[in-house]
Amino acid sequence: MTTMLRTVNRVALGLVGLVLLAVGGAVLAVGLGANPPSWWLHDGRHDVLLSTAERTRWRHEGWWWPVVIAVLTVLVLLALWWLVAVLRRRRLGEVLVDTGDGAGALLRGRALEGVLAGDAARLDGVSHSHAHLTGRRDAPEAHVRLLLEPHVDPAVALDHLANESLAHARESAALESLPAEVRLRTAKHKAERVS
Known part of the structure; x- marks a missing residue:
């Protein structure tokens, strides 16, 4: 269980780090004047992250706010689960005792x-x-x-x-x-x- 948790922890942190590094680097490059590809989120240096139309697009839909709240709740619960798992695994669950017969306990x-x-x-x-x-x-x-x-x-x-x-x-x-x-x-x- 601890090995699996350690592996999941490292993979998840690595993926989040790579995504943040790629997106942050790309936004920084566009902000410094690099020409973005046609599929990129921003057109140029003076483009805003979210336009007024993008920010208010779904505001009047009945399903929008419950979905936003549900997604944020799930993200907070996952973050709390991860924090508890990381803090809990610092304590050693079991100690291997050498019984002298080669098997151990x-x-x-x-x-x-x-x-x-x-x-x-x-x-x-x-x-x-x-x-x-x-x-x-x-x-x-x-x-x-x-x-x-x-x-x-x-x-x-x-x-x-x-x-x-x-x-x-x-x-x-x-x-x-x-x-x-x-x-x-x-x-x-x-x-x-x-x-």
Whole structure:
């Protein structure tokens, strides 16, 4: 599914890019004084993109505005679908685990993310953690965000994360390596009045 989505995404973006480049280049060439062919949309340099007659041709027809609205709605829905698909596929769906028998097994990416985030949240001084996986299923990469308590040394928290949580995730999924990008933030507590 991800490979098919990636292929559709690249083909669609390539076609849209080629069409926009061709039309934009042709309009620019005519605007700069090139002689357009007889079948081209514009006759010359001072021709407008849409004449008044072209813009108002179908305005009084009963079917015109519903069709325009329907087409624009479909285009917006397709654009939203594409955006959601692109954003969703950044998260790794499954991780290939080497079982030692040559066949392998698949581990859900969200399960490994949940275990990694839960393990990191149990570290001393971590008030909240979030993890997600990207990359390929045979070479995942972890992205971890930790919210640290104000008293915690970030270097110590990072060392514990690398030597405990990430090492545990790497060993449990039988991965050779698990590169990680870690973002650390410190929790801010409001000052309280003491009487």
